[in-house]
Amino acid sequence: MKLAKTQPGTGTRLGRRAVPQPDRQSALVVVDLQNDFFPGGALGVQGANEMIPLVNEYIRLFHTRGFPVMATRDWHPPGHCSFTEQGGPWPVHCVQGSRGAQLHSDLVMPPGTLVISKGTDPKKDAYSGFEGTSLKDRFEDLGVKTLFVLGLATDYCVKHTVLDACKKGFRVVVIEDAIRGVEAQAGDSEKALQDMQASGAIKATAEDLGIDPSGL
Numbered sequence: 001m002k003l004a005k006t007q008p009g010t011g012t013r014l015g016r017r018a019v020p021q022p023d024r025q026s027a028l029v030v031v032d033l034q035n036d037f038f039p040g041g042a043l044g045v046q047g048a049n050e051m052i053p054l055v056n057e058y059i060r061l062f063h064t065r066g067f068p069v070m071a072t073r074d075w076h077p078p079g080h081c082s083f084t085e086q087g088g089p090w091p092v093h094c095v096q097g098s099r100g101a102q103l104h105s106d107l108v109m110p111p112g113t114l115v116i117s118k119g120t121d122p123k124k125d126a127y128s129g130f131e132g133t134s135l136k137d138r139f140e141d142l143g144v145k146t147l148f149v150l151g152l153a154t155d156y157c158v159k160h161t162v163l164d165a166c167k168k169g170f171r172v173v174v175i176e177d178a179i180r181g182v183e184a185q186a187g188d189s190e191k192a193l194q195d196m197q198a199s200g201a202i203k204a205t206a207e208d209l210g211i212d213p214s215g216l
């Protein structure tokens with residue numbers, strides 16, 4: 001990992017809230033980095049490919065320090081209620097066991113990374129990684145108090161996971177250079193970020209965490 005020349009964000013800069021640094025009570029949450037959400041996939045998000053090298057740096061930073069890395073995945077049964085043919089808003093995507101539902105193969109996930117499946121109830125859509133899953137219990141088991149969140153999509157699963165985490169009392173850092181949005185309406189991602197901040201989430205970038213993204 002390359003270290004930025006400047007000190008990682010200490011929160012002293014004017015106009016920025018203090019950026020927490022990952023510690024023993026932190027976890028990295030990698031949201032839905034599945035083939036179907038990358039360009040060429042069923043619900044491809046523009047710009048998603050370009051963030052993978054940086055995502056791998058964040059994963060490496062947590063893993064080398066011994067802090068947990070967890071991943072969520074959208075994991076729908078065939079005929080899920082969110083699909084257009086069932087009257088839902090989305091094309092068929094992330095069907096359990098399909099190639100589109102697999103995590104992107106360029107991701108370097110630490111061995112033993114816990115993967116949490118959501119959206120598995122055919123009759124219920126679930127954008128949040130906490131909805132109908134054991135995610136909160138997993139964090140509690142590990143003594144995790146601060147979540148660093150990145151992934152797809154800013155305006156859906158990242159947003160709802162972050163809002164839920166805030167509501168459940170976690171300190172939440174949104175890694176703003178490693179998220180991308182669907183942008184069904186232009187501006188949705190920006191609005192989602194504002195909603196997340198209004199709920200108490202803190203924005204951070206690579207530099208804030210001591211990562212130099214320039215060579216990636």
Ligand code: VGL
Nearest residue numbers: 032074090152153156157
């Ligand atoms: C998502 C749309 C439908 C997401 C999941 O992961 O953000 N978006 N299902």
Ligand code: ZN
Nearest residue numbers: 074082094119
């Ligand atoms: Zn879905």
